[in-house]
Amino acid sequence: MTHMDDLAAREKELLDDLEEYNREKERIRSLLGQIGGKDYSHRDNIINIFFLLTILIFFTLEVTTHFLPPFISIEISVLLVSIKIVWMIHSQHKFNHFQFWILNSLEFRVNEMNKRMRKIEKEIGRK
Incomplete structure (x- = not known):
């Protein structure tokens, strides 16, 4: 009976890990959308166009009309x-x-898995 209890506990642990993984995956997906998604890229393009047009307008006004004093x-x-x-x-x-956060999360997960592997190796070594 204890073997069945161990299997049930292990199955529950694996299901919990899977749920946690899915939650983390969704959180990362939403963060990626906020940081480097289409909205950010579109906003960045608008800002780039604004700066470029403003500089070109000042340059054109300076060359053609001398609208402002030369160095202004x-x-x-x-x-x-x-x-x-x-x-x-x-x-x-x-x-x-963001990249540091991702790498830190990965390192945390790898360390967790390493601890589990050592624990499993110890249990296998005892049997």
């Missing part, structure tokens, strides 16, 4: 490029944080 449009363009660089650094930081 250059300074505004440099400011916009600097803001874009800060935006890119921020995006890269978010990606690196």
Whole structure:
């Protein structure tokens, strides 16, 4: 009877692990959608187009009409490029944080499995 109890307990443990895996998979899927999904890519493209158009407009106005004093449009363009660089650094930081989180989760899982394997090896060695 104890052998059947052990099997039932092991089956319950495996089902719990499977449910936890499915929950974690769904959570990761939703996080991937938030960080690197289509919405983010679309927003990033709009921001890139905005910066490019603004710089091109200032350049065109400077060359054709001398709308602003000579160095003001250059300074505004440099400011916009600097803001874009800060935006890119921020995006890269978010990606690196997410990548670290994924790798940390994987390491935790591997360590857990390693502990289980050692436990199973000890049990097999006793029999």
